[in-house]
Amino acid sequence: MHQIKRYLPILFWAKTYNRQTATSDLVAALIVTIMLIPQSLAYALLAGLPAEMGLYASILPLVAYAIFGTSRALSVGPVAVVSLMTAAAIANLGLSDPVEIAMAAVTLAFISGLILLAMGFFRLGFLANFLSHPVIAGFITASGILIAASQLKHIFGVQMHGHTLPQVLGDLVAHIGQTNLITVAIGIFAVSVLFWVRKGLKPLLLSFGLTPRNADILAKAGPVAVIVVTTLITWLFNLGEHGVKIVGQVPTGLPPLTLPNFNPGLWNQLFVSALLISIIGFVESVSVAQTLAAKKRQRIEPDQELIGLGASNVAAAVSGGYPVTGGFSRSVVNYDAGAETPAAGAFTAVGIAVATLFMTPLLHFLPKATLAATIIVAVLSLVDFSILKKAWGYSKVDFAAVAATIVLTLAFGVEVGVSAGVILSIALHLYKTSRPHVAEVGLVPDTQHFRNILRHDVETHPHLVTLRVDESLYFANARFLEDYVLNRVTCDQPIEHVILMFPAVNEVDMSALETLEELNRRLTDMGIALHLSEVKGPVMDRLKRSHLLTDLSGQVFLSQYEAWQWLKVPTPERTEQESIATDQ
C-alpha cells in the first residue's frame, strides 16, 4: 500500500483538500488558462505542428501530472525549448505528409514518456546532473535565439525550413523578396504592444487605481487583447486574402484518442531525440519546481517528478498532443496567482478543454504573425549572456563549456549543441582531475599544522619529504602522482622518507592502488621508505583489503604530526640517540 502511495502523491494532498484551497486553485487555474491558450497554439506552431495539437497537449497531460506530480505549483504543458527540440527531431525524419508529422510528434511524446517513467522507476534522476549549469544556461540562451530567429518567417510571411542559425538567416535572406508587408505590419505591431504590455501596462493600470493584484491579472491577459485585436482586424479587412497567413480551420471538440506509431524503425530514429528532450525537459521542470517548493518550505521528489512528467507525456501521446514539460514562466504565474495544490493544473485542463470545445472557431482568423510575436517576446527573456561573463570571471574551464555549447547549438542545432555540451563538461572535468594538486608541506613552527612550503615559512628536514595530495586517486591521475613523486626524489638530497598525506583523498581505486604498490616497490629499490598519513576511514577500510599496507616499506600514521615526530630524526642520529637513551 505504502508502495502504491509513493507513486501517487495525490493521495497525500487530496485528503486535506478543502473549499479554501479549491478557491485559490481555481483563481490560479483561470489566470494560467488565459495565458496558456495563446501559448499552446504558438508553441505548436513553433514545433511545426497544427495549432490544435498545442491545445491537446494542454489537457490530459495536466491531469496526469496532478495525479503523479509532487510539485504544487508546476504548470505542465507545451514549452518553448521542448517545442523547438520537437521540431528538430521531426525535421531529422524528413517527412512531408502532415499526418505522418503529427503521428511522429505523438510517438516522440510516447517514447519520451516511457524514458521518463523508466528513469523514475529506476531512480535515475541523478543522470540529469551530468548537464552542468553552464551547459544548461548556454543551451537555453542559444535556444532562445534560435527560436526567435525561427519565428521571423511568420513575421515576414516567408518560407523557412532551417534548424540552425546559419540556415535560418540564410533562408530569410534568400526569401526576403517574398516579404508580405501587411504581415510585417501585424508582426511589428504585436511585438511592440507585447513588449509594452510586459513593462508599461501594469503601472498604467495601477495609475488608474486598480489594486496591484487585479492590475497584475489584467496585465497577464494583455497578450489575449493583442490576439483579439489582430484577429478582428484580419477578419474585418479579410487580410487572409491578401497573403496574411492565418491559423485557419481548427477542429472543434475534445482531443481524439490516439495511439503512437509502433514502427521500430521510427522508434530507432526518434530515440536519441526523445532521450535529449526527456532530460532537458526534466532539468528545466525540476529546477523551477524546486525553486517554487523551497519558497514554501516544501520538498519535491525528483525521482517522482520523473514519473509525473513521464505520465504527462504518455497522456499527451494518447490524446493527440506532443512532448510537454513544466514551463518556467507559466509555473511562476501559477504560483503567484496562489495555486496551492496540483489540482490547479487539473482545473486549467478543464479550462483548456472548454476552449477547445467552444472557442476554436474564433481562432480561424488569428494571424500566425501574432503567435510568432508572442513566442519572440516570451523567449527573448530566456536569452541571457551574463552567464558568459560570470563563467569567465570564475573559471576558464566553465567558460569554455558555456561558449562551446552556445556556439555549437546556434551553428549545428539543439541536439548537437546539448550533446556536445555534456561530453565537453565531462571531458573538462576529467582533464582537471587528471592533474591533481600536490603540495609539499612542512611544519608551521610551534603548531601541529602542516602547510605548503611555497606559501608559508615552515620547518622541513632534508631527509624527509611530505606531499599532501589534494585529489581522490583514480585511474586518470594515479600515474601523474607516481611521476610526481619519482621526479621529486630523484635528486642529490639524502631522502630517507616520503610521506603521502591523504586528508583530501576520498577514493583510491584499483588503478591508483596498483600505482601506490608500484611506487612503494620503486622507492624501496631506491632505499626510500614510503609512509601514509591522515588516511580517511573509508579509504583505509578499502586499503585494508589489499596487500599495500602489508608490503608498505614505511608506516601509516593517524596524524601527520605523529609521522613528523617519529621520522624527523635521520636514521644514524636516531640510533645514536636510542643508544644514549639506553645508556641512561
Add this chain to the structure above:
Amino acid sequence: MHQIKRYLPILFWAKTYNRQTATSDLVAALIVTIMLIPQSLAYALLAGLPAEMGLYASILPLVAYAIFGTSRALSVGPVAVVSLMTAAAIANLGLSDPVEIAMAAVTLAFISGLILLAMGFFRLGFLANFLSHPVIAGFITASGILIAASQLKHIFGVQMHGHTLPQVLGDLVAHIGQTNLITVAIGIFAVSVLFWVRKGLKPLLLSFGLTPRNADILAKAGPVAVIVVTTLITWLFNLGEHGVKIVGQVPTGLPPLTLPNFNPGLWNQLFVSALLISIIGFVESVSVAQTLAAKKRQRIEPDQELIGLGASNVAAAVSGGYPVTGGFSRSVVNYDAGAETPAAGAFTAVGIAVATLFMTPLLHFLPKATLAATIIVAVLSLVDFSILKKAWGYSKVDFAAVAATIVLTLAFGVEVGVSAGVILSIALHLYKTSRPHVAEVGLVPDTQHFRNILRHDVETHPHLVTLRVDESLYFANARFLEDYVLNRVTCDQPIEHVILMFPAVNEVDMSALETLEELNRRLTDMGIALHLSEVKGPVMDRLKRSHLLTDLSGQVFLSQYEAWQWLKVPTPERTEQESIATDQ
C-alpha cells in the same frame, strides 16, 4: 639547441658511449635477434600479413627508436596484441587482394605513427591514463585468449576468418573436418617442445654443467631449434605436398622503400583503429619501459616515448612494415642480456637485416603450424585471470570494469572491448563521484577533532548541524549535496546553523558554486544560517571571485573548532550571556 636535444635523447647517451657499453649492447642484440626472427614472422602471420613484413617491421623501427626513444632496454618491433589489433583493423576493410591488405597495414602504421608523434609534441601522454589498470589487464588477458584461439587454424590446418571468440570457435567446428593430421602432429610437437623449453631446458643445461648465463642464453635459442627441426622434417619428407601449410617464398633483400596510401577514405576508415592501436601500444610499451628503468634508478620521459614510438611506426610504414611497439617479453630479455643503451636495438636491427639478406631462403619450408605454436606459447603467458579475483576483493566497481572488458573483448573483438572498457571506467568513476560521501560530525570530547556521529561518540548541539563533505563538488554531485542538506534540515529540530566542512573539497566548479548560492538562499528563507569551515586555499581563492562569500548568511571559519566555539551557544542564550557579560 636545447629544444632539439629534448627531442633527440641519443645526444645524451651517445657522448658517453664506449667499448664496454658497446660489448654488452652487442651481446644483448645477438640474443634478442635470435628471439625476434621467429617472433617477427609469427606475428606477421597473426596480423594476416606476409611473413617478410614482420622482418621489415623489425629493422628501421628499431633504428628510429634508438634515436628518439628514452628507454635503454625497450625492444621495439612487432608484438602480439598490436598484431591482433592490426588484423582486426584490416578485417574491417573487407579487402581480399593481398597487395591492398599489405598497403592497408603500411598505412595503418603511418597513421598510428602520426598520432603518436602529435600526442608527443602536444604532451598528451596523460590521455593513456584514461585506460584504467583493470581495463588494461582484462583487455590483455582477453586478447591472449583470442590470439591463441585464432592460431588454432594453423595447428589444424583449416580455414578461419573470425575475429571474435564465437566466430573463431564456430569456424573451427565448421571446418574441423578438413583437419590435416600431419599439420596437427607438427603443431602439437612444437607446442609441447616449446612449453618444455620454457620450463625444463634451463635446468637440464645446468645439470650438464653450463654456467647459468650460458644456460639462459641457450634456453632462449630453444624456439629456434624447434623451427629448424620442423623445417627440416617438412623439407625432407616434402610435407608441403601433403597439405602442410608452409611459409613459402620469402623475398630476399633489404626492406623496400614504401609510401602509405593517402586515400582520404582509407584514412577515415583506419583512423579509430590507428588511435586505439597507438594508445594500447603506448600503454604496453611505457609500462615495461618504466619498470625496467626503475630497476636502474633511471627515468623515462613518457611524452618523449610517444615521439620515439611515433618515429618507429613512421619508419615501419616507409619500409614495408606494420604497426610496432615495445614488446614486454623481448624487452625483459634485452634487459637481462645486459643492454645498456638504445644502441642494442640498433644492433638488433642489423642482425635482422642480415637475416633478411641471407636467411629467407631457409624459411621456405618453415611450417605455419610451428609459428602458430610459438605464438600460442608466447601469448598464454599474457592470460591472467587473477586480476578478476583481486578486483572482486578490492572493489566491485573495478571488478565490473575488468569483467565487462574481458567479456566484450572476447565476444565482440579487441576494438569494441577496449573502447567499452574506457567508456565504462569513466562512467563508473562519474557515478561514484556523483554520490559523494557526506558525514555529519560532532566534537570528540576534550579534543579539537570532529568525527562522524555514526562512528564515534561525539558532542553535538540540536541547533547546530555540521556536515563534512568528502568529495570535490562539481556538476555531477552538486545537486546531490543540495538535496542532502535540505532533507537533513527539514525536520522539527530547532536548527539555527548549518556548517559545511570542506577539508576534502579540492574543487568547486561553477555548477557547484551556483548550487551553494541556491542552498544559501533556501536556508536563509528557512531562517537557517549557512557557514563554511576549513576551506582549502585554492578553493577559497576561487570562491573569492564569486558572490557566494558576500551573500553567505553565515561566516567562513578557518577551523571547524573555531566555528564550533562561536556557534555552539543558541542565539537567545548567547544574547543573554552577552548582556551578562556587559553587566560585569
